[in-house]
């Protein structure tokens with residue numbers, strides 16, 4: 001690129017990113033078809049593809065189907081050129097996965113935790129990430145990034161400003177993990193990440209305007225608006241777990257009273273159950289065995305979820321609402337009461353053609369979402385203009 005102007009180099013980098021994106025999206029495509037789809041000339045496409053082959057982001061396979069002439073060589077995205085690590089920090093668990101560059105989970109580690117302070121959690125995460133790195137297959141780029149979903153408010157610098165259910169304030173999570181691993185780290189609110197995970201890989205693939213409700217120990221919401229994650233001014237959108245559904249109601253961990261999550265979360269559900277019942281899973285087991293009390297508790301929680309969802313539907317007029325995270329496991333016991341409440345309390349115009357679904361990946365939506373952010377960030381970086389090259 002020595003004899004190119006700055007402008008020519010920028011154009012070339014952008015074209016290369018475009019070619020790579022086409023190969024990723026089409027899964028398999030010939031050079032001629034890339035030229036047609038992108039509008040670039042064939043010589044340019046060939047040059048850019050040869051660079052992508054050298055960088056091992058693409059590979060070739062045998063001749064494809066001929067349309068009359070010589071059969072073309074087919075290009076594929078090399079999803080094994082590197083790996084991502086996705087972490088979901090729950091209130092009572094830490095989930096870590098290793099994925100390829102297409103979001104396939106290769107290895108998974110899950111650990112239950114109980115009111116562990118940050119110093120304990122960070123060392124658990126460190127061990128889990130290290131063991132994923134140790135077990136990772138060899139590849140050109142290794143771990144291209146670590147993505148972490150957190151149930152709290154995260155700023156653009158990757159600091160967890162507040163996670164009421166973890167008891168965290170001002171935790172420098174990105175800085176701490178980058179210092180430990182020297183790999184780019186992305187921190188995102190778990191509900192926003194879950195929304196993107198479901199949009200890209202799960203229940204949300206056919207919709208443009210999606211409200212993803214992460215119903216776990218707390219409740220968070222991810223808003224996909226015209227196919228884009230809606231962040232808000234500082235990235236703090238979606239704290240609908242703290243919309244107030246009862247005046248002077250139950251105390252919430254955020255300090256306020258009557259918040260939606262004080263009624264409709266896993267925490268609220270377990271508070272209604274007999275104190276001997278310690279987990280959502282055991283309550284589901286009881287319902288499956290015909291226990292009426294457990295069924296009533298799920299029904300009531302479903303009603304509370306439905307009230308909040310009605311408010312959300314009336315506000316956003318979405319194509320789809322997805323219920324995700326842990327409470328999605330109890331779909332069978334809550335779906336009817338959620339639907340009934342929505343039917344009674346949502347404006348008729350808003351209900352029309354509105355789809356209510358449960359997350360396809362339930363507890364994996366968030367790790368898939370943060371891994372997708374990591375892949376985007378890595379591929380953007382690969383195509384970005386390096387200053388040394390420009391000088």
Ligand SMILES: [Zn+2]
Nearest residue numbers: 242252254259
């Ligand atoms: Zn609250």
